[in-house]
Amino acid sequence: xxxxxxxxxxxxxxxxxxxxxxxxxxxxxxxxxxxxxxxxxxxxxxxxxxxxxxxxxxxxxxxxxxxxxxxxxxxxxxxxxxxxxxxxxxxxxxxxxxxxxxxxxxxxxxxxx
Amino acid sequence: xxxxxxxxxxxxxxxxxxxxxxxxxxxxxxxxxxxxxxxxxxxxxxxxxxxxxxxxxxxxxxxxxxxxxxxxxxxxxxxxxxxxxxxxxxxxxxxxxxxxxxxxxxxxxx
Numbered sequence: 001x002x003x004x005x006x007x008x009x010x011x012x013x014x015x016x017x018x019x020x021x022x023x024x025x026x027x028x029x030x031x032x033x034x035x036x037x038x039x040x041x042x043x044x045x046x047x048x049x050x051x052x053x054x055x056x057x058x059x060x061x062x063x064x065x066x067x068x069x070x071x072x073x074x075x076x077x078x079x080x081x082x083x084x085x086x087x088x089x090x091x092x093x094x095x096x097x098x099x100x101x102x103x104x105x106x107x108x109x110x111x112x113x
Numbered sequence: 114x115x116x117x118x119x120x121x122x123x124x125x126x127x128x129x130x131x132x133x134x135x136x137x138x139x140x141x142x143x144x145x146x147x148x149x150x151x152x153x154x155x156x157x158x159x160x161x162x163x164x165x166x167x168x169x170x171x172x173x174x175x176x177x178x179x180x181x182x183x184x185x186x187x188x189x190x191x192x193x194x195x196x197x198x199x200x201x202x203x204x205x206x207x208x209x210x211x212x213x214x215x216x217x218x219x220x221x222x223x
Binding site (some may be wrong): 004033035042043044045048055056058059068080089094098100101102103104105106109 | 145147149151154155156157158159162207210211212213214215216
């Protein structure tokens with residue numbers, strides 16, 4: 001059973017560009033969570049999604065950030081007009097229905113030049 | 114979710130048991146204790162979780178005190194590959210987000 005997949009693993013963007021991070025949950029998992037880890041800091045929750053629904057976005061910055069988990073395909077975390085402060089590791093986790101144990105992917109490391 | 118307190122760092126000799134403590138004095142009756150670890154900059158890895166009974170799996174054992182105000186994660190035979198940051202997290206089993214603290218940096222030394 002494949003684990004949580006994230007791609008790309010490394011992403012370089014220039015200031016003002018858009019970044020799209022993809023997360024494919026484990027088979028049978030319908031809940032997806034996104035976390036961000038800034039350099040030398042801890043992991044912070046961003047958003048919790050189920051298929052076609054955002055359940056909790058209390059950790060999402062108010063502007064430029066959005067997330068979706070469509071009926072078909074991976075979950076997407078989208079960052080518009082990236083700034084240097086967006087440089088971080090972004091981790092996705094998934095869990096089966098009823099929000100049980102979360103399993104994490106390897107992360108996407110975003111570097112903004 | 115209840116707050117947890119962990120020592121910032123610990124050392125352990127290779128081959129010996131690593132005992133990582135966690136205090137969670139404000140835990141409520143329906144909250145579970147979860148342990149994750151993060152090796153270098155990899156994605157966090159689930160280790161174990163429990164409610165009030167001691168738990169054991171292929172990776173570790175979790176000992177929860179009778180009053181549930183503290184717990185200990187035990188790695189029975191630590192190896193160099195167990196060097197990581199270990200996070201103790203309290204949450205409802207069917208809650209949503211995980212709240213990560215600073216964790217304990219475990220250094221396993223040969």
